[in-house]
Amino acid sequence: MRALVTTAHGGLDVMQLQERPLPKPGPGQVRVRIRAAAFNHLDLWVRRGIPAGHWPVPIVPCADGAGTIDLVGPGVAALPHLTVGARVALYPVLSCGHCSQCRAASPQLCRQFGLLGEHVDGCAQEYRLMPADSVLPMPAGLSFTDAAAIPTTFITAWQMLKVRARVQPGESVVVHAAASGVGSAGVQIAAALGAHVIATVRRDRDVERAKALGADEVVRTDDPDWARHVRKLVPGGVHVVFEHIGAATWDGSVRALQRGGRLVTCGATAGHEVTINLRKIFFHSIELIGSTMGTRTDFEAVLTLAGRGLLKPVVGAVRPLAEATDAMGMLERREVFGKVVLTLD
Ligand SMILES: [Zn+2]
Structure with a gap:
């Protein structure tokens, strides 16, 4: 599979498309065939390495993504949105899952808070393993591009x-x-x-x-x-x-x-x-x-409103993964109004 990788801290020239082995889902995981991923300004900070030493590289950018379930690991609940082919949006927060904040459904306050594309590989790759709890059904009528432009903001x-x-x-x-x-x-x-x-x-x-x-x-x-x-x-x-x-x-x-x-x-x-x-x-x-990020419940709320047309992400540019470095440059030079989204067809 192909992945966009921030290989080191620096300018746009550190971005590379790399071939990586297809991952296999473990217990409680699903494999998502990513269809669209969106950049945030955070991806620029991570690439530049500002503040110094704060962010690990190499890393796959993009906290935000949407796609289809491609493979289901053992022990995943038999829910309609967790079956092969289901269209899903990815909740970008990872957390420990058992501390008091996680048990209170506030994973963004977990001491082991992690964000896709910031602390672990993000969505600018053709496949990503996700905890089954972190994928949400996409409302009918919402495009992959729009679903990928929604999460973080x-x-x-x-x-x-x-x-x-x-x-x-x-x-x-x-x-x-x-x-x-x-x-x-x-x-x-x-x-x-x-x-x-x-x-x-x-x-x-x-x-x-x-x-x-x-x-x-x-x-x-x-x-x-x-x-x-x-x-x-x-x-x-x-x-x-x-x-x-x-x-x-x-x-x-x-x-x-x-x-x-x-x-x-x-x-x-x-x-x-x-x-x-x-x-x-x-x-x-x-x-x-x-306030920082939000909960899975917050994500469900905004997806529902987006599905009813009451919220609409502003998408400024859509580019294929092969043009990802150029797309990141457009974001960096502030050439577009709205999200810069990558498609991975
Ligand atoms: Zn926790």
């Missing part, structure tokens, strides 16, 4: 908005960077939850994109007064801010909140050190909420 955004920040219908939510992967998922999920969505963007051309995703209003964060504009749109401030930018937006995000508001964050693409005015936090009863 939509699971993360669902856990942030629905589970951690507890967004209710009618609440107001600021979603940062609507043109980014997790931002575009956040806008759609906040809208699907019935919230009034204020998206932020940094470029003119992203204003219409944000509205097409379901934003009610759009604010430009290249304007230093952006938080004041939010408070003009929602007097008193918003219920929830969806953060993944960090230092560049943090002060405004706190200012945009109403009293009792919740700030939920999953990332810091523009700086991870910020200053916090504690008086604002306690006098205004602000909740600061961290």
